[in-house]
Amino acid sequence: MPPRRFILLGISLALVTVLLIAIRHAYPPLNTNIVATKAKTKDQVTSCTQHLGWLIPYQFAYPIQYVSRDIVARVRADHARPQLTIIDKPLFEEFTTLNLADSNTFKFERCLPPLELEVPHGMHMPVDASNMMFGVQTTIGRLRDTIKHMERWLPNTNARLFAIVQQSEGIPANVEEMAALEKEFRSKKMLVSVIHPVRPTDSFPQRYFSLANVMFAAKDDKTQWIINIDDDTFFPSMWELQEELKKHDASKPLYIGSLSEDWWAVTKYGLMGFGGAGLILSTPMAAIIDANTEPCKDHLGTSAGDITMMDCVYKHSTTKLTHITSLHQVDMKGDLSGFYESGRDMLSVHHWKEGSQAGYKLEMEKMHQVADICDSCFLQRWQFPGELVLSNGFSIASYPEGHLTGKKPGVTGTVKDAVGVEPINKINLVQMEATWNDEINVLHSLAPTREKMKENEKIGYKLLDSMSVPGDEIGYPGQKVIRQIYFKEGSEAGVTGKDTVLVLNWMSGGLDPLPPVNPEIPNVKGRKLS
Numbered sequence: 155m156p157p158r159r160f161i162l163l164g165i166s167l168a169l170v171t172v173l174l175i176a177i178r179h180a181y182p183p184l185n186t187n188i189v190a191t192k193a194k195t196k197d198q199v200t201s202c203t204q205h206l207g208w209l210i211p212y213q214f215a216y217p218i219q220y221v222s223r224d225i226v227a228r229v230r231a232d233h234a235r236p237q238l239t240i241i242d243k244p245l246f247e248e249f250t251t252l253n254l255a256d257s258n259t260f261k262f263e264r265c266l267p268p269l270e271l272e273v274p275h276g277m278h279m280p281v282d283a284s285n286m287m288f289g290v291q292t293t294i295g296r297l298r299d300t301i302k303h304m305e306r307w308l309p310n311t312n313a314r315l316f317a318i319v320q321q322s323e324g325i326p327a328n329v330e331e332m333a334a335l336e337k338e339f340r341s342k343k344m345l346v347s348v349i350h351p352v353r354p355t356d357s358f359p360q361r362y363f364s365l366a367n368v369m370f371a372a373k374d375d376k377t378q379w380i381i382n383i384d385d386d387t388f389f390p391s392m393w394e395l396q397e398e399l400k401k402h403d404a405s406k407p408l409y410i411g412s413l414s415e416d417w418w419a420v421t422k423y424g425l426m427g428f429g430g431a432g433l434i435l436s437t438p439m440a441a442i443i444d445a446n447t448e449p450c451k452d453h454l455g456t457s458a459g460d461i462t463m464m465d466c467v468y469k470h471s472t473t474k475l476t477h478i479t480s481l482h483q484v485d486m487k488g489d490l491s492g493f494y495e496s497g498r499d500m501l502s503v504h505h506w507k508e509g510s511q512a513g514y515k516l517e518m519e520k521m522h523q524v525a526d527i528c529d530s531c532f533l534q535r536w537q538f539p540g541e542l543v544l545s546n547g548f549s550i551a552s553y554p555e556g557h558l559t560g561k562k563p564g565v566t567g568t569v570k571d572a573v574g575v576e577p578i579n580k581i582n583l584v585q586m587e588a589t590w591n592d593e594i595n596v597l598h599s600l601a602p603t604r605e606k607m608k609e610n611e612k613i614g615y616k617l618l619d620s621m622s623v624p625g626d627e628i629g630y631p632g633q634k635v636i637r638q639i640y641f642k643e644g645s646e647a648g649v650t651g652k653d654t655v656l657v658l659n660w661m662s663g664g665l666d667p668l669p670p671v672n673p674e675i676p677n678v679k680g681r682k683l684s
Contacts, residue, residue: 197243197244198267201264206220206254207254216653218251218655220654220657221657222659223266223659225270225271226268227663233275240536247265251652273534276528276662277527277528277662281392282312288308290316294335294348297317297348300385300386303519304346305344306518308346312345314345314372315346318368335348336348359459366380366440380435381435382429382459383430386504387502395502404436409427409435410436410475411434412478413475413483415485416486417597418595425464426464429483430504431504442473450462478501484503486592487591487592491549498586520617523636524546526634527634535583541559550614551615552614553612585602588605588606614642617638620636622634623636636661638658
């Protein structure tokens with residue numbers, strides 16, 4: 155190998171090493187982000203009555219295994235969001251076998267009182283995001299399907315969004331349809347403008363690039379950030395996104411985003427903000443992009459819009475990527491439960507729609523609904539006795555072999571001391587479970603990781619549905635309640651073979667103390683009486 159190649163190879167290896175160190179240090183020290191809470195009193199178990207007629211539309215295979223608990227979200231004084239909180243009280247009592255063919259009203263002999271869980275914030279934090287503009291380019295059909303998802307984060311924020319749409323590639327969208335869609339967005343308190351491409355002949359990357367031109371032309375004195383997104387980019391908390399951007403000087407030309415989780419994609423496409431995670435430009439940076447539209451937009455070297463943006467930034471400024479690790483491109487494929495169960499901070503997520511490259515459809519609007527009770531508690535994790543972990547809005551996971559504590563259920567003392575019992579490896583919940591399909595290199599992004607659990611080692615009850623329930627219906631007059639239904643089909647439920655339903659009723663702890671409820675009232679739905 156010529157000497158020059160040795161030198162270039164050495165420089166490349168050094169740059170990669172520095173990058174990996176910088177990116178890994180961008181994460182907080184994960185092993186210090188676990189807290190434990192100790193109960194002051196023991197839960198009092200009493201009897202209670204629940205009316206469960208609301209389960210009928212789900213058409214479960216009866217009899218089912220059923221359990222429920224009411225949750226009171228208490229705001230932490232420091233507003234912190236630990237990666238994991240260890241609770242020393244159980245989440246549930248034992249399962250009860252129910253058959254709605256017999257009755258819709260059931261008396262349970264063992265009911266736990268409402269459980270208090272600490273969360274960073276209370277109900278949706280008020281946000282004035284008039285300093286932010288968002289841009290997306292998609293088909294009019296996909297944009298229409300995205301209303302229910304954007305409705306979770308965009309309304310009442312004063313942020314503007316510009317959507318460039320086509321009917322399909324190369325076919326213009328109908329003007330009347332566009333106007334009707336824009337009116338629907340506006341009726342839901344979202345400041346969305348639905349527009350045609352800047353030029354009818356613009357290609358996919360050119361439409362993506364032109365979003366920066368459109369937003370820059372529409373900026374006002376309040377505008378600080380211009381943000382390109384995909385139609386499946388989701389921001390769990392606009393308040394948290396604003397808090398993050400406050401750390402960065404918007405008066406300077408900044409190019410902010412996140413790398414792909416897949417190191418192969420980084421080495422192939424470059425050190426760029428991958429578009430699905432959210433590509434954020436300060437207005438001074440957007441001015442540079444706008445001033446260089448002709449050489450950047452009309453002389454493409456790629457078919458990808460985010461790469462075109464990176465090329466323009468690097469060719470026409472000295473600015474380099476500011477990498478925010480909690481913005482997530484989500485370039486893994488297959489089962490992403492390990493990612494969503496990690497407890498990590500997530501300013502954005504991507505690739506969760508049906509047809510995405512992950513191949514893993516999620517109903518984000520249902521998953522995120524608990525944020526109506528506690529902003530920033532979406533995907534927050536709690537560990538409970540009985541080898542149970544709640545990943546809020548995604549799953550409740552049981553570890554029947556004892557991998558959370560290292561103790562086999564039914565065995566006294568540690569497993570390694572028990573005669574004739576195979577030792578149990580205690581898993582580290584700071585590590586992300588690598589459940590995705592491909593063996594991709596995620597050392598720079600998702601590490602530390604651990605191997606995927608075997609089927610007999612972990613039972614996952616995934617979120618089936620979520621909805622707002624009037625507090626009056628379940629014994630909490632005046633309270634707003636978000637009900638979550640976690641479910642596992644009988645064919646996957648192990649030895650029981652029954653459909654399994656776990657219900658959590660979330661309410662805010664910031665309201666008045668809960669009123670006493672008469673335990674003899676038969677139509678109380680979901681109230682565990684203390």
